[in-house]
Amino acid sequence: MRRLLGSSLAFYIGVMLQAATLGKHVYDITGRELDIGWLGLAEFAPIALFVFVSGSVADRYNRKYVAAIALGGEFICAITLMIYSLSDPTAVWPFFVIGAAFGTSRAFLSPATRSMYPMVAPDGGLPPVIAMSSGVWTSAMIVGPAVSGFLYTVSPALAYGTTAVLIFSGIIGILRVQYLREPLPRDPDEKVTLHSAMEGLRFIRRTPILLAAISLDLFAVLFGGAVALLPVIAEERLGVGDIAYGWLRAAGGIGAAAMAAFLAIRPLRRNVGRLLLVAVAFFGIGTVVLGLTRSFFVAFVAVLVLNAADMISVFIRGSIVPLVTPDSKRGRVSAVENVFIGATNELGAFESGVASQAFGTPATVVGGGVATIAIVGVWWIGFPSLRRIDRFSDLEAPENPQ
Numbered sequence: 001m002r003r004l005l006g007s008s009l010a011f012y013i014g015v016m017l018q019a020a021t022l023g024k025h026v027y028d029i030t031g032r033e034l035d036i037g038w039l040g041l042a043e044f045a046p047i048a049l050f051v052f053v054s055g056s057v058a059d060r061y062n063r064k065y066v067a068a069i070a071l072g073g074e075f076i077c078a079i080t081l082m083i084y085s086l087s088d089p090t091a092v093w094p095f096f097v098i099g100a101a102f103g104t105s106r107a108f109l110s111p112a113t114r115s116m117y118p119m120v121a122p123d124g125g126l127p128p129v130i131a132m133s134s135g136v137w138t139s140a141m142i143v144g145p146a147v148s149g150f151l152y153t154v155s156p157a158l159a160y161g162t163t164a165v166l167i168f169s170g171i172i173g174i175l176r177v178q179y180l181r182e183p184l185p186r187d188p189d190e191k192v193t194l195h196s197a198m199e200g201l202r203f204i205r206r207t208p209i210l211l212a213a214i215s216l217d218l219f220a221v222l223f224g225g226a227v228a229l230l231p232v233i234a235e236e237r238l239g240v241g242d243i244a245y246g247w248l249r250a251a252g253g254i255g256a257a258a259m260a261a262f263l264a265i266r267p268l269r270r271n272v273g274r275l276l277l278v279a280v281a282f283f284g285i286g287t288v289v290l291g292l293t294r295s296f297f298v299a300f301v302a303v304l305v306l307n308a309a310d311m312i313s314v315f316i317r318g319s320i321v322p323l324v325t326p327d328s329k330r331g332r333v334s335a336v337e338n339v340f341i342g343a344t345n346e347l348g349a350f351e352s353g354v355a356s357q358a359f360g361t362p363a364t365v366v367g368g369g370v371a372t373i374a375i376v377g378v379w380w381i382g383f384p385s386l387r388r389i390d391r392f393s394d395l396e397a398p399e400n401p402q
């Protein structure tokens with residue numbers, strides 16, 4: 001478990017460092033919000049394209065080797081970014097190509113790594129392991145963006161090179177992971193068909209709790225993609241430089257880390273379904289405040305609060321999904337979840353970039369926050385099975401699902 005968490009910390013810091021650097025780099029070259037959106041779309045498209053393939057691969061082959069190969073692809077992307085940035089680029093289309101390659105690697109990385117946590121968690125210990133993995137992610141959200149501001153000021157190439165080193169460390173760590181429990185043996189005669197590849201999507205559709213939890217975050221992330229516009233907000237609304245921008249990005253990690261620490265001290269025991277909905281509503285409120293303010297301090301606090309709320313959402317959903325999903329389907333379910341949740345960060349960036357170009361940044365951010373709050377109201381009424389979840393222990397995946 002420690003090796004998986006340590007490896008995840010290394011490559012997550014690298015990914016967050018690269019994301020903050022890349023968004024800033026593209027915007028500095030063109031000065032257009034729309035290009036931030038195109039970058040997000042370039043990263044999202046392959047994740048959606050390979051959704052059924054990547055999940056089947058994670059369920060059929062050794063997940064740590066799948067993850068290591070995918071990280072190798074991300075490593076190559078970071079090296080390519082470093083080399084291209086040394087040429088003092090004026091064209092951004094190569095960034096989109098590299099972003100698409102990075103998205104392809106991520107398409108296979110996420111289902112493999114997410115499916116490994118139940119394999120390294122002790123009996124009955126999955127929620128605490130999910131909490132620790134969320135803490136790892138939030139630590140990366142602090143360190144990566146904060147460091148990116150300093151490294152980017154020196155040289156974008158230095159930032160991308162640091163990302164490459166961190167991802168390589170992650171590859172070494174992931175290969176040393178040891179499972180506490182091996183997955184159930186696969187039928188060697190089983191063929192990978194389109195029908196079997198789509199089992200993850202079918203399982204989510206026929207499991208109301210899964211459908212509700214995943215779709216809630218899908219729309220919340222899609223409409224609440226204000227983080228993608230932070231380079232614009234920092235420059236045009238707040239009037240701050242690269243280092244302050246880096247700390248504004250890091251505020252999300254600080255808020256999430258503080259909430260993760262609180263959850264470690266006071267773990268969620270009751271009413272987890274209602275808490276999930278309330279947390280997403282606070283995410284929307286924080287987004288609205290971010291869109292309205294011109295104060296760096298208020299913006300910092302807004303980013304901190306909305307990400308603290310998001311941490312609650314991530315923790316609850318991250319526990320619900322593996323608890324109600326049998327191991328034989330976890331890769332395929334995680335692949336669909338990756339498109340619905342993880343990849344919609346990129347799709348949300350595209351939506352935010354396009355809307356910002358058309359309607360302006362404040363209207364886009366505020367409108368996204370209002371839409372998120374409205375979605376919570378619809379889900380509260382439309383998905384009573386999610387609202388009524390009381391304890392995590394009430395959720396259990398069937399041993400032999402049909």
